[in-house]
Amino acid sequence: MLKARGRGAAARRAVAVILGPVVLSLVASGCVPADSTPVLTWYTTSDDGGQAVLAAQCTQAAQGAYRIRTSGLPTSADAQREQLARRLAASDTSMDIMSLDPPFIPEFAEPGFLAPVPSDIAARTTAHSLAGAKAGASWKGELVAIPFWANTQLLWYRKSVARKAGLDMSQPVSWEQLMDAAQSQDKYLGVQGKRGESMTVWVNALIKGAGGEILANPEAKPRDLSLGLDSPAGTEAARIVSRIGRQALGGPGLPTASENESMLLFQGAKGSFMVNWPFVWPAMNAAVKAGNLNESLPDDIGWAPYPQTVAGTPSAPPLGGIDLGVGSASKHPDLVYRAIECIVSPQNQTEYFLGNGNPPADSTAYEDPRVAEQFPMAPLIRDSLETSAPRPQTPYYSEVSTALQRYWAPPGDVDPATTPRLTGEFILQVLHGERLL
Amino acid sequence: MSVDTRRRSSAGRAAQPVRSERVRAEARLGWWLAGPAFVVMLAVTLYPILQAGWDSLFHFRLTAPADKSFAGAANYVNILGDPLFWQSLGVTLLITVVTVAVELLLGFALALVMQRGLKSVRGLVRTAILIPYGIITVVSAFSWFYMFDISSGFVNSWFDWVPGIGPETNWFAGTWGSLFVVIASEIWKTTPFISLLLLAGLAQVPTELEEAAEVDGATWSERMARVVLPNMKAAIMVAVLFRALDAFRIFDNVFIMTNGAYGTEVLSLLAYRTSIGRLEIGLGSAISVLLFLCVLLICFISIKAFKIDLAGTRGGK
Numbered sequence: 001m002l003k004a005r006g007r008g009a010a011a012r013r014a015v016a017v018i019l020g021p022v023v024l025s026l027v028a029s030g031c032v033p034a035d036s037t038p039v040l041t042w043y044t045t046s047d048d049g050g051q052a053v054l055a056a057q058c059t060q061a062a063q064g065a066y067r068i069r070t071s072g073l074p075t076s077a078d079a080q081r082e083q084l085a086r087r088l089a090a091s092d093t094s095m096d097i098m099s100l101d102p103p104f105i106p107e108f109a110e111p112g113f114l115a116p117v118p119s120d121i122a123a124r125t126t127a128h129s130l131a132g133a134k135a136g137a138s139w140k141g142e143l144v145a146i147p148f149w150a151n152t153q154l155l156w157y158r159k160s161v162a163r164k165a166g167l168d169m170s171q172p173v174s175w176e177q178l179m180d181a182a183q184s185q186d187k188y189l190g191v192q193g194k195r196g197e198s199m200t201v202w203v204n205a206l207i208k209g210a211g212g213e214i215l216a217n218p219e220a221k222p223r224d225l226s227l228g229l230d231s232p233a234g235t236e237a238a239r240i241v242s243r244i245g246r247q248a249l250g251g252p253g254l255p256t257a258s259e260n261e262s263m264l265l266f267q268g269a270k271g272s273f274m275v276n277w278p279f280v281w282p283a284m285n286a287a288v289k290a291g292n293l294n295e296s297l298p299d300d301i302g303w304a305p306y307p308q309t310v311a312g313t314p315s316a317p318p319l320g321g322i323d324l325g326v327g328s329a330s331k332h333p334d335l336v337y338r339a340i341e342c343i344v345s346p347q348n349q350t351e352y353f354l355g356n357g358n359p360p361a362d363s364t365a366y367e368d369p370r371v372a373e374q375f376p377m378a379p380l381i382r383d384s385l386e387t388s389a390p391r392p393q394t395p396y397y398s399e400v401s402t403a404l405q406r407y408w409a410p411p412g413d414v415d416p417a418t419t420p421r422l423t424g425e426f427i428l429q430v431l432h433g434e435r436l437l
Numbered sequence: 438m439s440v441d442t443r444r445r446s447s448a449g450r451a452a453q454p455v456r457s458e459r460v461r462a463e464a465r466l467g468w469w470l471a472g473p474a475f476v477v478m479l480a481v482t483l484y485p486i487l488q489a490g491w492d493s494l495f496h497f498r499l500t501a502p503a504d505k506s507f508a509g510a511a512n513y514v515n516i517l518g519d520p521l522f523w524q525s526l527g528v529t530l531l532i533t534v535v536t537v538a539v540e541l542l543l544g545f546a547l548a549l550v551m552q553r554g555l556k557s558v559r560g561l562v563r564t565a566i567l568i569p570y571g572i573i574t575v576v577s578a579f580s581w582f583y584m585f586d587i588s589s590g591f592v593n594s595w596f597d598w599v600p601g602i603g604p605e606t607n608w609f610a611g612t613w614g615s616l617f618v619v620i621a622s623e624i625w626k627t628t629p630f631i632s633l634l635l636l637a638g639l640a641q642v643p644t645e646l647e648e649a650a651e652v653d654g655a656t657w658s659e660r661m662a663r664v665v666l667p668n669m670k671a672a673i674m675v676a677v678l679f680r681a682l683d684a685f686r687i688f689d690n691v692f693i694m695t696n697g698a699y700g701t702e703v704l705s706l707l708a709y710r711t712s713i714g715r716l717e718i719g720l721g722s723a724i725s726v727l728l729f730l731c732v733l734l735i736c737f738i739s740i741k742a743f744k745i746d747l748a749g750t751r752g753g754k
Contacts, residue, residue, distance in 0.1 A: 082713050089499045089716075107500050195698035253587040255610035255699070261588055395500065399715060410610060410699065433496065433511075436521045436707065436724075437715060 038066045038332050040339055042097040043084065045322055046075050050356035051099065058342035066335045068097070077101045077197060081398065088113040088327055095327025096336045097343075100145055102136030102323055102390060103397045106218075109139040110395040115326040117143050121337045125344050132388035133361035137323040139393065140219055144325065147361035148344050149352060151320035152384040153205070153275050154377065155304045161185055161272040162302070169304050174311040175206075175240045182249050182272045189244060190262035190274025193254035195409035200391060200401040201318045202275070203408055206237035208316035208389040209309030214404070218394040222431035225394075227424035234420030236309055238408075242419075245411025255410035267293060275306060277320065278381055282357040303377045305384060316389035321361060359385070402437055403427045486729065493723035499716035512723035521702065522724070526731075529703045532616070533684040536623045540680060541673075543624070544631030551632070552639045563633070570629040578693035581622035585609070612700035619690045619701065627683065631676045638672020639665070674743035681735050686728075704728050 044051040055068040071094075073080040081104045087095055088108060100108070108114050122143045126134055133150035137143055155173070162169050165181035182189045192198035204214055212233020216226045228234065244250050250257065251265055259276055266274040267284065274280070284301070287293040306317035324340050326333055342348070349360035350368045359381045360366060366382045375381070392400055407423040408414055429435040456464075493512055497505045516522050547566060551559050569577070585592050585608040596602045608614040642665050650660045666673070688705040695701040697710065708728055712721025 078714065082716075085500055085716055089502065111500055111502060113500070195696070252605035252607050252610075255607060256587065264588055402710075402714070433720070434515065436516065436519045436711065436720070 037064055038335055040066050040068050040096040040332060040336055041094040042068050042070045042339075043073050043095070043099060044070045045073055045080060045099045045101075047358065048356045050352045050358070053355070054343050054348055054352065057348070058339055061342055062339070066332065066339060068339055073099065077104075078398075080104075081107075084108070088329075091329040092327065093329045093331050096330045096332065097340060098325045098327065099148065099322045100325045102319065102321060103393070103401070105137065105145055105323060105325065106139045106393050107395040107397060108325065109144040113328055114144050115328045115330060115333045115336075117146065117326075118334075118337055121146070121341055125341055128346070128362050128364045130361055130363050130382065130385040132319045132385045132390065133321060133323075136319055136321065136390045136393075145323035146325075146340050146344055148322045148324045149349060149358040150361040150385050150388075151277055151359060152381060152388045153201070153277055153306055153318045153320075154380060154384060155307050156190070156266065156274045156276060156280060157302050157304060158187075158266075158271055158273070159300050159302045161187055165272075169302055172305055172308055172315070174308040176311060178273045178307055179240070179243055179247075179249055183247065185272060186270075187272035188251035188265055188270045189249050189272060190257075190266040190276065191244060191250050191254070191411075192258050192262055192275075193241075193245065193250055193409060193411045194256050194258045194261075195405045196258055197401060197405075198258050199405045199409050201320075203237055203241065203404060204391045205275075205306065205316055205318045205389070206240055206309050207233045209306075209313065210236045211310075211313065212237075213392075215392040215394060215400065218392045222396060222428075225396075225428065225431060227427060229424040229427075230421040233309075234424075235416050238414050238416040238419045240309065241408060241411045242414040242416055245414060248412075250411065255412070267297065273307075278359060278375070278377065279357055281375065281377065303380055305380065314387065317384040317387060319385070319388035319390045322358070323361075361385075396431055399430050399437060400427055403430050406437075486726075489722040489725050489729075491722075492718050493720075493726050495719040497717075497719040499718055508719060512720050513727070516720070516723055516727065522707070522727075524700070525702045525704050525707045528616070528701060529685055529687065529705075532620055532623065532687055532703065533681055535620055536627070536684045537677060537680050539620075539624050540628045540631045541677065543628045544676065545635050547628065547632035548635040548639055551636055563636075566629040566632060568629075569626045572626065574626065574689040575693060577622060577626050578690045581618055581625075581690070582609075582694045585618045609695055610699065615695045615699060615701045619687075619694055622690055622694075623684065623687065627680060631680055634672055634676040634679070635669070638669030638676075641672070642668040670743060674739060677743075678736065678739040681739065682732055685732060685735060704731070 042051065042055055044055075052070050055070050059066070059068045073083060080099075080101065084095075084098055084100070084104075085108070105114075125146045126137075126143060129137075129147050130150055132152070133147040134143070136150075137145040137147045155178075157169060159169075162181070165185050167173060167177060167181055178189060181187075192202055207214055207228070210233035212231050213228035216228045217224070220226075245254060248254070251270065253261055253265065257265065259279075262274055262276055263280045263283065265271060266276075266280070267287070281301075284293065285298060288295055288298060306315040308315045324343065326336050326340070330336055344362070346360070346362045346365045349362050349365040350371060352358060353360050353365065354368075354370055354374055357375075359375075359378070363382060365371070366378050371378050391397065394400060403426050404423055407419050407426065426435065430437050494508055494510075495505055496508045496511070551562055551566075572580075584590050587593065587605070587607045587609075590608075592608075593602060593604050593606050597604065606614075608618050646664050646668065647660055650664050655663065686705050687703055688709065691697060691701055691703050691706055692709075697703070697706045704724070705728065708721055708724040711717050711724055715721070
């Protein structure tokens with residue numbers, strides 16, 4: 001009897017041990033109703049905490065209409081796309097607000113994964129949007145996401161090197177001039193030669209700068225796509241990449257250099273010119289402040305419009321940034337768009353720029369005097385965003401980009417006579433399902 | 438059921454030994470204990486395999502669900518006719534063969550040292566050599582990457598006295614440099630695993646056999662070749678099989694260090710990039726199925742080559 005009672009007590013203890021944590025976790029995960037305020041999930045990209053601050057501010061401004069909860073996405077753009085695509089395809093109802101990289105928007109818009117943007121919200125939030133930012137948030141001529149912040153690359157240069165090379169940086173310069181200057185001064189160019197997204201950014205800017213296109217009709221189905229790589233613009237782009245690679249103008253680290261490596265190279269003794277996003281400015285100032293870089297370095301740094309592919313032809317700076325999209329399975333699309341309108345207000349974009357270094361997509365956000373003080377290159381960023389060119393806007397962007405990288409990296413292997421043609425053929429074979437990638 | 442009916446009486450077949458009641462009870466208990474785990478294992482391994490097999494018969498892209506269509510064997514035909522698949526298979530096999538061969542030699546040497554040379558500090562040495570194996574592969578991959586990276590690494594400055602290595606050596610700019618680092622990191626991380634398996638094998642070799650061989654005048658190498666190694670064949674097979682399968686499924690190191698660039702693509706990475714990166718579920722599933730078949734083939738070859746029936750070995754015999 002005692003034994004049986006003992007067994008019963010042991011069984012009860014076992015049940016308590018097993019079920020206790022389950023009940024606790026259910027309570028903690030919110031299965032027990034506590035608050036009827038709708039919770040909107042914002043999938044954010046990594047930053048210095050600015051998106052979390054905006055979420056808190058807009059939650060407060062909503063006065064109980066909704067609450068924004070942030071959920072961090074992976075750091076790399078590719079990994080962000082993969083996670084978002086899986087959740088969207090599974091009709092995850094938590095996809096309320098998504099921080100989206102512009103190149104991946106067509107892929108999500110085409111199958112109807114994004115909730116339509118109400119016309120009044122579209123009109124109000126893009127009334128002063130910069131042209132490039134608005135183009136990047138559109139698919140087939142329609143706004144499918146709301147521009148939040150925009151990004152573009154500038155030409156950063158060491159004033160001392162440019163002076164010695166005899167370049168007048170008040171005038172637009174070409175890649176040819178930069179390559180000659182780096183060679184004559186025995187310095188390295190800061191470019192991104194790694195097999196990665198940065199290579200597509202570079203090649204796209206080079207081809208667009210020569211008046212060409214990677215995809216002639218990006219909105220077409222794979223069977224009807226026509227490529228613009230095998231063209232004078234493609235050949236010129238290949239010539240520039242090839243010369244930098246073969247003459248080692250990008251330094252020994254070129255085949256593995258992404259934006260950060262380029263920045264470190266540029267900050268070093270052999271730095272000369274660099275194409276890169278504006279994050280390099282706050283990063284460099286922070287390094288100087290931390291004592292990791294010489295105090296005199298910022299005085300030697302200048303900025304200019306993105307270099308011209310063909311001398312005399314205006315360049316087409318790369319376009320980046322983040323747009324806010326809404327999942328079509330979201331339970332509260334009306335509230336979500338109200339929240340987005342709050343997030344992307346010009347004041348918030350300004351604060352976000354000042355706090356996190358990501359340039360606004362709204363032109364009026366640049367008028368704040370604090371912006372000019374903290375980012376003296378802000379007017380150039382704004383101008384570049386007006387002339388910037390998006391990467392190919394196609395639902396198959398990922399394939400196009402990855403296929404291109406296989407032929408254009410490392411830069412030393414690029415052959416102007418064959419690479420553009422072979423790349424075009426390969427991209428079509430991949431899109432037609434005839435080749436692996 | 439009578440004992441007689443359990444006997445196999447057909448001509449030409451060896452008679453099945455009669456199992457006692459105790460053995461049968463143990464077998465039943467074994468099934469009761471292992472049964473639930475067996476069912477769970479079937480659910481979590483068999484279901485994905487069958488799902489992958491089914492998906493591989495379709496043209497199916499996750500972001501174009503409306504365009505899903507039956508492909509039959511088209512995905513397999515495309516994959517098997519693509520040079521990238523064979524290149525990835527070649528790189529995977531190269532990594533497998535080199536790492537397993539080197540690890541087997543190094544692991545055996547370490548096992549011998551632990552068993553014979555350092556009896557007093559065996560526990561300490563065993564713990565020390567286990568440290569690399571205890572490190573998470575991704576962490577180890579990052580460590581090796583940063584060690585060899587041209588901008589952050591120290592290897593170039595430490596070994597600049599070696600011909601061919603200097604401040605401007607970019608290990609990850611080409612196939613062979615990248616593969617060298619990948620293979621070296623694999624060897625560093627998993628040699629302890631093999632050495633412990635081999636140490637267990639060494640411990641099972643009867644000392645009297647070695648002593649008898651020594652008395653008969655056999656040299657050290659003869660004792661190793663004729664007594665020690667044949668007696669630890671099962672342990673060697675387990676070590677080779679486990680490591681070969683592990684090496685064949687290599688992913689983390691390549692993903693972190695090169696992401697498959699410049700001719701370093703391996704099969705797992707190809708399957709991952711096709712399924713997860715391109716979101717081509719059908720094509721990616723077909724690659725995964727082929728990878729699975731390769732793994733089965735490695736198991737089959739290993740077991741046949743070593744001529745060991747692990748299932749036939751019973752305790753208390």
